[in-house]
Amino acid sequence: MMGSALDKIFDSYSGESIFKNKRVLQISHTPVTISHRDQQIEAVASILAPALKGERASNLFVYGKTGTGKTLCVQFVTNEILKRVQDSGKDFLKVIYINCKLKKVADTEYRILAEIISALGERVPATGLPTDAVYSRFIEIIERKKQLVLVILDEIDQAVKKISDGFLYTLTRLNSELKNAQINLVGISNSLTFMDDLDPRVRSSLGEEELVFPPYNALQLQDILRERSGEAFAENVLDNDVIPKCSALAAREHGDARRALDLLRVAGELAEREGSKKLTLEFLDKANQKIERDKMLDIIQNEPKQHQLVLYSILSLHDSEKNPLFTGAVYNKYQELCQTCKFESLTQRRVSDIIAEFDMLGLINVDVISRGRQGRTREIKLMLPEPIKTRAREMLTEGLMI
DNA sequence: GTCAATTCACATGAAAGAGACCACGGTCTAGTG
């Protein structure tokens, strides 16, 4: 019995694959040509061009929603610059790319700095040193020779939200202390309003040049998908209306190309898994649901126990109580649960923050409302669709042993 | 009926503590020649 089940799975893989080269659809893949971004690439290139001669360019700040090609374009241009410099046999340019959003990699001032240093080929302990010691280490390293260090800080808004903008100020001001080396900053942000709540000094030095990446529209997304799918899939696999539908779905999500590619890839995987020779609309719909579902469940699963307990409280109240829910009720339920499963209960202050975090994650929707004499509170609405909700409840019941 | 004061139930902020992790330098210990 076991054997036949395995046979079925492996057979569907060993047969003709509908993929020709799946890697093309992965987000890490850098395409040879970038469509519909000529203008932006030119702009980035002309701003950063002085780096070709080892001169400090203007600090650049790039905005745009997720999946609009910001990172791609900046990396493309800096790679070209680096290639040219290296081709001429020089090595006065260092390009360092840091994604500030990756947890445990770069979400504190110390770690960002450590990350830069390790990109320069030096080691620095993961913790244990005073931050200013790391700064002087950094200065010492780059001062060893005359060079230009181009630091690209991706998702910089995330970092600043967590740390404060102080480190950006220090970083921009560092140049006046350096004799040999120069630092050039490129900030990439998803949030359009990010610049507004920065310290004015940082704003002026970081935003010497600014660039906005508009979202792709549905037609542009179609072009991109056609290009990539040509390489990714075998011939005659795609139904005609798959790409338009796919780009329409993604365009609805503020023109996110990454999402569109993901969708296509997952749809392909689903089709392949079911042994289908064709990628039809049906698979696209399934993929759309699956991505959403996996994302949510993944988030829930990886939350700490206390957070899960709060979420479980919300889930169970959501069914029994009348909507909407308020903080007080959730907290009471939470304390009750803590007693039954012998957990230490957190303070209301903390639970309040946890609820706010869930809102950020999109698991729930929260409005702060004032109910007059009934005080001020959060109105909590659960955002999980029915199937996900059920699955989440099962998962939490199991994980928390309730 | 109108209007300002009151009041509720939290939201929101700031500061500080606990506990985990880690580097560094000094001291102790056991193995080596």
Add this chain to the structure above:
DNA sequence: CTAGACCGTGGTCTCTTTCATGTGAATTGACGA
């Protein structure tokens, strides 16, 4: 004599608590028409 084990100190980081302050509309109660 020396390498490695071990310890104390001092640093970061995350999660949490404690204390303090803020908030916005329903409610209240005084006031005047």
